[in-house]
Amino acid sequence: MTAPTSAYRLAYMSSEPVIELRGLRKSYGDHEAVRGIDLTIERGEIFAFLGPNGAGKTTTVEILEGFREASGGTVSVLGRNPWNAGARWRERIGIVLQESSAEGGLTVHECLTLYAGYYRHPRSVKETLALVGLEDQADQRANKLSGGQQRRLDVALALIGDGELIFLDEPTTGFDPSARRASWDVIAGLRDLGKTVFLTTHYMEEAERLADRIAVIADGQIVAHGTPETLGGRDHQQSVISFTLPDTIGVDALPQQLAVTGERNQTVSITTASPTKDLNTLTGWALEQGLSLDDLKVSRPSLEDVYLSLTSETASGKAAI
Amino acid sequence: MLLLFRLLSNLFGSRGGATEPAVSPAANGQLALLGHQVRFDLLTLMRNPRARFFTIVFPLLFLVIFSSVFGKGHTVVDGHHITLTRYYTPGIMAQAVMAAAYANLVIMVTTLRENGILKRRRATPVPAWMLIASQALATVVISIAMATIMLVVARLAYGIGYPVSSLVAIYLIVALGTLSLGCVAYAVAGLLKNADVAQPFVQISMLPLFFISGIYLPTDGMPKALRIIGEIFPPEHIANTLHLASVNTSFASSVSLVDVAVLVGWALAAVAFALRRFSWLPS
Incomplete structure (x- = not known):
């Protein structure tokens, strides 16, 4: 067939x-x-x-x-x-x-x-x-x-x-x-x-x-x-931009319009609904400062992330009852 | 015996294995489908080492041991003075029926259920009654084959023969006893949670009855309480009417209607219980 x-x-x-x-x-x-x-x-x-x-x-x-x-x-x-x-x-x-x-x-x-x-x-x-x-x-x-x-x-x-x-x-x-x-x-x-x-x-x-x-x-x-x-x-969900800053630069130095949602050991995550625009802002700033953003990555939530958040919501709801 | 066994398993093995029927049994009517299932049930039974051991090797071993050790003794059955060698052939035959129909089916059905095989078979178009009828028929075939082997051994080794009317009675009782105990086996399988408890339950429910039901020992000298307990359960009635068949020469005096009625009664009660409790799904 x-x-x-x-x-x-x-x-x-x-x-x-x-x-x-x-x-x-x-x-x-x-x-x-x-x-x-x-x-x-x-x-x-x-x-x-x-x-x-x-x-x-x-x-x-x-x-x-x-x-x-x-x-x-x-x-x-x-x-x-x-x-x-x-x-x-x-x-x-x-x-x-x-x-x-x-x-x-x-x-x-x-x-x-x-x-x-x-x-x-x-x-x-x-x-x-x-x-x-x-x-x-x-x-x-x-x-x-x-x-x-x-x-x-x-x-x-x-x-x-x-x-x-x-x-x-x-x-x-x-x-x-x-x-x-x-x-x-x-x-x-x-x-x-x-x-x-x-x-x-x-x-x-x-x-x-x-x-x-x-x-x-x-x-x-x-x-x-x-x-x-x-x-x-999943298709409408926000993307996450992550990268590592050099030791000498603090998170405060980043442009104000970027919403920093995570920071650990100089690795910064930015959650965004418009990744293209924010990426432009970020890389423009980095070039001005003469910085290289190590490990620069843009990611969407995986199916597994979506599944885990869907099922853990009900699991935690259950625990609360 | 081994030769007969080889022959049987070759017969079923070759047919079961290589060829595929041109028309599917299911398209050929219910009888063809039943025959198809019986063939594979027999094949499975004969390839199962546990079933082979308990239904064939074990009873033969007991027949030979009991006859050699106690065979010189005498007892009275239905007014006939007989040697214990003559007594043990129908007795151990009742044991073989128990092993084939009760012990083997309880353990097999609980195992098949636990492994999800019953569930998978129920997911196919084959009707439930046919799976059960097939297992019953396959078990009757095994019991009849076993009874034949024992009759041949009794004749060749101990010179014990029977008239035709007794042989007919013996085969009928073996078939009826097998069907009755098969029903009981399904009821018990409905009661047991899994295959792990099946083995000990079967032994504890079966072994004591061998001693008080006229299988290993004549019941004459036994305390009344033990005899009453023995008479409640099917093995006593299978053994009793087989004993009658082994000493009497007419068919009418070979088959006890009371025993037949008790066996049918157990079968009906067991079916009623199994209909309520038996499940095809693993627990």
């Missing part, structure tokens, strides 16, 4: 959403784990769902997968409520669980043959093995594979049914960097197959690399959503 063109994807996206949540709630006794979530995920998207442990992330995913029943709100996944959707609905989804080990005693090929038998129109075992790069391990016992290979088998088992919607729950947790990059290629490949992907992850780099859109959940609510570039108003 070739990569869908943007026109093709646009046509797809105009159809009914793959996942639609309105006011989703879930309580366990007195504790409300999910407190009113709205989400819409379109066909062909890679959607990343981020949040700290205990934020309601796993609960939400398990409701979407049909393992738990919502306490309130409406849930529609591929047009059905997952809680009472039957076998026909399950044929259309694939799941990589956060924790699952291999089928004991079976080889990689046997595992895939077993699972392929559950679907009326499975993908071929050989093709699926190639997709995740496990051709050479086909006859190995699944429980003898390395951690990264076992995770690839998990992905293969989620793909064997050739479903439209794939859930990936922290697919690369515990991977070394090279195994993680290999997995990213596999996940990015799902986009080319036209799949919709619902991804949860702890790694910001992973979300930034793969996701079309991101939502952040904290304390049972969505605190931000957007593209990796715009999440949490």
